[in-house]
Amino acid sequence: MIGSPYTLGGNTTSAIMLKVMLALLPGIGAHAWLFGPGIWVSLLLCSFFAIGFEALLLMMRGLPMKPFLSDNSALLTAWLLALSLPTLAPWWLYAIGMLFAIVVAKQLYGGLGQNLFNPAMVGYAVLIISFPVYMTQWVAPLSLADHALTLADAFDVVFAGQGSISPDAYTSATVLDTWKTQTRLQTPVESILAQPVFASSGQAIVAAMYLLGGLFLLWSRLITWHIPLAFLAGVAVSAGLLHLLDPTQHASPLLHLFSGGVMLGAFFIATDPVTAASTPRGKLIYAGLAGILVAIIRAFGGYPDGVAFAVLLMNVCVPFIDSYTQPRVFGHKIKQGSDKP
Amino acid sequence: MSRTLFTFNGGVHPDGHKTESNGTPIRAMPLLSRYVVPMRQHIGAPARPVVAVGDAVLRGQTLGAAEGYVSTAVHAPTSGRVIAIEPCAAPHPSGLFDLAVVIEADGLDQSIAFEPLDWRALDPSALRNRIREMGLAGLGGAVFPSYIKLNPGAQKIHTLILNGAECEPWITCDDRLMRERAPELVRGIEIMRHALGSATILIGIEDNKPEALAAMRAAAPSDMEVVAIPTLYPGGGGKQLTYTLTGVETPTGGRSTDVGIQVFNVGTAYSLYRAVELGEPLISRIVTITGHVSNPGNFEVRVGTPLSDLVTAAGGMLPGASGEIVGGPMMGFDLMDSAAPVTKAVNCLIIKNSKLFPGKPIELPCIRCGACAKACPADLQPFEMYWYSRAKNFGRAQSYNLFDCIECGCCAYVCPSHIPLVDYFRFAKSEIWEREREKSGADQARIRHDFKTFRLEREKREKAEKFAKAAEKTKAAASNPSEASAAVDPDAEKKKAILQAALERAQKAKESVAPRNTEDLPPRVQREIDEIEARRAAVETKTESTE
Numbered sequence: 001m002i003g004s005p006y007t008l009g010g011n012t013t014s015a016i017m018l019k020v021m022l023a024l025l026p027g028i029g030a031h032a033w034l035f036g037p038g039i040w041v042s043l044l045l046c047s048f049f050a051i052g053f054e055a056l057l058l059m060m061r062g063l064p065m066k067p068f069l070s071d072n073s074a075l076l077t078a079w080l081l082a083l084s085l086p087t088l089a090p091w092w093l094y095a096i097g098m099l100f101a102i103v104v105a106k107q108l109y110g111g112l113g114q115n116l117f118n119p120a121m122v123g124y125a126v127l128i129i130s131f132p133v134y135m136t137q138w139v140a141p142l143s144l145a146d147h148a149l150t151l152a153d154a155f156d157v158v159f160a161g162q163g164s165i166s167p168d169a170y171t172s173a174t175v176l177d178t179w180k181t182q183t184r185l186q187t188p189v190e191s192i193l194a195q196p197v198f199a200s201s202g203q204a205i206v207a208a209m210y211l212l213g214g215l216f217l218l219w220s221r222l223i224t225w226h227i228p229l230a231f232l233a234g235v236a237v238s239a240g241l242l243h244l245l246d247p248t249q250h251a252s253p254l255l256h257l258f259s260g261g262v263m264l265g266a267f268f269i270a271t272d273p274v275t276a277a278s279t280p281r282g283k284l285i286y287a288g289l290a291g292i293l294v295a296i297i298r299a300f301g302g303y304p305d306g307v308a309f310a311v312l313l314m315n316v317c318v319p320f321i322d323s324y325t326q327p328r329v330f331g332h333k334i335k336q337g338s339d340k341p
Numbered sequence: 342m343s344r345t346l347f348t349f350n351g352g353v354h355p356d357g358h359k360t361e362s363n364g365t366p367i368r369a370m371p372l373l374s375r376y377v378v379p380m381r382q383h384i385g386a387p388a389r390p391v392v393a394v395g396d397a398v399l400r401g402q403t404l405g406a407a408e409g410y411v412s413t414a415v416h417a418p419t420s421g422r423v424i425a426i427e428p429c430a431a432p433h434p435s436g437l438f439d440l441a442v443v444i445e446a447d448g449l450d451q452s453i454a455f456e457p458l459d460w461r462a463l464d465p466s467a468l469r470n471r472i473r474e475m476g477l478a479g480l481g482g483a484v485f486p487s488y489i490k491l492n493p494g495a496q497k498i499h500t501l502i503l504n505g506a507e508c509e510p511w512i513t514c515d516d517r518l519m520r521e522r523a524p525e526l527v528r529g530i531e532i533m534r535h536a537l538g539s540a541t542i543l544i545g546i547e548d549n550k551p552e553a554l555a556a557m558r559a560a561a562p563s564d565m566e567v568v569a570i571p572t573l574y575p576g577g578g579g580k581q582l583t584y585t586l587t588g589v590e591t592p593t594g595g596r597s598t599d600v601g602i603q604v605f606n607v608g609t610a611y612s613l614y615r616a617v618e619l620g621e622p623l624i625s626r627i628v629t630i631t632g633h634v635s636n637p638g639n640f641e642v643r644v645g646t647p648l649s650d651l652v653t654a655a656g657g658m659l660p661g662a663s664g665e666i667v668g669g670p671m672m673g674f675d676l677m678d679s680a681a682p683v684t685k686a687v688n689c690l691i692i693k694n695s696k697l698f699p700g701k702p703i704e705l706p707c708i709r710c711g712a713c714a715k716a717c718p719a720d721l722q723p724f725e726m727y728w729y730s731r732a733k734n735f736g737r738a739q740s741y742n743l744f745d746c747i748e749c750g751c752c753a754y755v756c757p758s759h760i761p762l763v764d765y766f767r768f769a770k771s772e773i774w775e776r777e778r779e780k781s782g783a784d785q786a787r788i789r790h791d792f793k794t795f796r797l798e799r800e801k802r803e804k805a806e807k808f809a810k811a812a813e814k815t816k817a818a819a820s821n822p823s824e825a826s827a828a829v830d831p832d833a834e835k836k837k838a839i840l841q842a843a844l845e846r847a848q849k850a851k852e853s854v855a856p857r858n859t860e861d862l863p864p865r866v867q868r869e870i871d872e873i874e875a876r877r878a879a880v881e882t883k884t885e886s887t888e
Contacts, residue, residue, distance in 0.1 A: 002701055002761050002764060003434065003674055003675070003761070003763065003764050003767065004666075004668075004670065004671060004672050004673055004674060004748075004750055004763065005670060005671045005672070005750030005753050005754050005763065006666055006670040006671075006673070006693070006698050007355055007356075007510065007670040007671070007698065007754070008701075008702075008753070008754055008756075008759065009353060009355070009754045009755045011712060011755055011756065011757035012702075012757050012759075013705055013708060013757045013758050015757070016708075016710065016757055067703050067705060068705075071705060073708075111706060112705070112706045112708060113706035113707050113708045113709065113758075114706065224711075273708055273709045273710040273711060274708050274709050278709055278711050278714070278722070278724070278725075279714075279722070322725075326722065326741070327720055327722070328720065329593065329719060329720050329721055329742045329745050330349070330350075330580065330584075330590055330593075330718065330719045330720045330745065331580065331590045331591050331592050331593040331595075331719075331745065332592075332593050332742070332745075
């Protein structure tokens with residue numbers, strides 16, 4: 001029997017997902033403007049594989065296609081992974097990424113809402129461990145590239161391999177890559193910062209656009225302030241401390257905030273409700289620790305960026321954090337309700 | 342106006358739909374030919390019928406007397422004759438039948454002599470007894486017997502709150518009552534103050550009812566404060582209204598009286614005025630009829646009026662009606678049988694159509710978005726409670742404070758996955774109650790069994806002692822036989838009498854024990870059983886005569 005309420009507010013999962021994708025558009029636009037049309041190819045490919053795998057697994061699990069495919073969750077995962085990966089990688093890299101994101105991390109765990117780990121970050125982690133070389137070939141900002149690729153070129157590169165155009169002509173190391181390799185070589189900070197990739201500010205602009213989209217999510221109340229703020233504060237404070245201790249090895253907090261996956265992570269990835277902590281205090285702990293982990297992995301880890309690993313590690317802790325941070329219930333005394341078994 | 346208001350967390354803003362029914366004055370219902378008056382119209386024990394089939398009754402005459410402490414009386418809505426006392430359809434989500442007195446009206450509508458009461462001269466305890474006999478129960482929907490709520494007991498009730506919030510969409514019966522009958526309503530509040538001795542009186546009304554606010558402000562004396570509260574569902578929930586007006590949280594598992602506050606619905610205050618100052622028992626209330634109906638509005642409806650007659654009075658359903666909701670859309674329930682009557686608890690009847698109330702969208706998996714937690718006025722985590730209720734892990738559901746849920750429906754209202762969360766919580770609660778009942782039943786059985794074992798042991802021991810004694814006696818009697826025979830005889834006589842009495846008792850018990858599944862049967866089934874019994878009796882007499 002289905003009882004009251006007989007009237008509903010009109011929220012839908014598909015609308016929520018769609019709004020989050022809408023909030024990604026400024027960042028995507030900036031990326032296309034500054035790094036060339038390759039991003040459209042990777043977005044398209046990831047979306048295609050995501051829908052394909054989702055449909056296949058729904059069929060195998062005997063679930064209805066229409067309500068689950070139209071919830072837009074697979075598409076959002078596809079976009080988040082595409083935006084985390086280098087554009088212009090071979091097509092099968094996107095396929096493998098989506099396979100692990102949708103099939104393994106999401107559907108094998110029971111589908112939407114049941115997954116412990118952020119699907120896009122699982123896809124990313126598998127790829128960076130298995131194919132580190134492809135994962136470092138980032139498209140150079142157009143201002144630095146010897147050869148600006150057209151959309152047709154981009155398709156060519158993704159499907160036919162590098163072909164006539166040498167990757168050196170359109171790829172370059174990222175800010176974080178450059179920093180990591182150069183500081184290991186004991187290059188003075190001034191000469192590192194003098195390198196062209198630091199001058200282009202392409203990545204910083206894209207990050208700023210993600211920040212803008214994130215503010216839209218806050219304004220439309222799809223996310224609360226807790227996770228983004230704690231995540232950014234975690235990164236800034238720990239990167240700031242390291243920078244104070246040894247500025248020759250550790251970049252400034254501002255550079256950390258506006259490079260790599262930090263902005264995307266703070267507003268779009270760490271905030272995935274399925275895998276994030278859900279209580280107000282829990283969100284602060286979860287995202288604050290994730291931010292600290294990002295700074296630590298960047299400073300001492302083997303990979304230039306650490307957002308994916310930081311988020312996945314904190315995903316593990318979510319049930320524990322949630323259970324110990326239950327808010328006080330109306331009418332209960334102040335201390336009660338916080339100590340859950 | 343200077344009162345600081347407190348804002349509870351959560352809440353939602355559903356479409357009000359108040360204008361459909363609040364524009365026209367309260368209308369009277371025509372006198373009907375038949376009324377069905379259930380004995381269970383309040384929380385607690387149903388009233389006990391004190392009339393018999395065939396009795397002539399007058400309007401206001403007691404049909405059922407209060408039975409036990411948590412109970413109140415039920416009265417005849419008009420004059421006429423009792424034509425049946427049987428289980429009838431009742432306005433309840435379960436659709437189960439309830440014992441009701443059916444009255445065939447004589448059309449004269451003669452009443453008993455109403456005796457107005459000089460309540461100012463009466464001490465509160467005598468006043469409460471009167472209120473109990475008058476059948477008053479909370480008209481906001483919970484129908485708790487009012488006389489109990491008017492008993493401050495050991496507690497001092499410093500603040501009396503009148504609930505005129507009417508936060509549920511569609512319902513406007515309190516709105517119209519306050520607009521049209523504010524002076525009488527205020528006199529009812531004064532009676533409440535007399536009974537409780539409260540110093541502060543606050544009348545909370547949502548600010549989407551400016552006319553009601555104005556009317557109440559005009560009628561209220563200077564020592565009652567009429568407060569406009571923000572329109573936010575469920576601002577009219579008892580705990581929420583108390584918090585909004587005073588900043589005091591009702592302790593979990595307790596009542597607002599634990600913190601010296603009592604809350605009454607404004608409709609109850611009005612009925613209290615009629616019961617005490619006019620001497621008229623609670624035999625009518627204001628009911629909103631709205632939605633997909635010709636002439637929506639408010640009616641003064643006699644308790645016992647079949648809901649189908651209320652629909653007729655409002656001009657009937659429009660084509661395309663798809664069902665009826667009793668109460669509001671957030672907390673009401675589907676009407677199973679439109680023959681069910683208006684009771685003291687029924688404040689609204691909404692006629693549905695597929696446009697106003699489209700079918701529920703398909704239920705999708707929970708994505709833990711937390712919208713429900715943000716909307717919950719009790720600060721619960723509904724998605725966690727849902728998770729454990731669904732898994733039937735009721736212990737965990739309870740540890741997330743399931744029983745602090747007031748079932749307001751805000752969580753289900755905002756859920757993007759369209760999960761009927763409240764249904765899951767109602768299910769979990771009823772399962773837990775059921776298990777507790779079973780457990781206490783099992784406990785009792787164990788206690789009984791333990792006692793029986795103890796008793797058998799004791800009897801065995803006593804018997805052995807008795808035999809030992811008797812053996813000694815026989816030994817002694819052997820030396821003196823005449824004495825022994827004189828001593829034994831009265832003892833045997835007594836034993837025989839005891840045995841006889843026990844046999845008779847057993848026989849009587851056998852006769853009085855009725856099979857359990859033949860209680861509370863619908864009339865059709867009862868009739869069938871009666872027929873079968875009659876046939877069996879006939880067959881038995883036949884066999885007897887042939888023998």
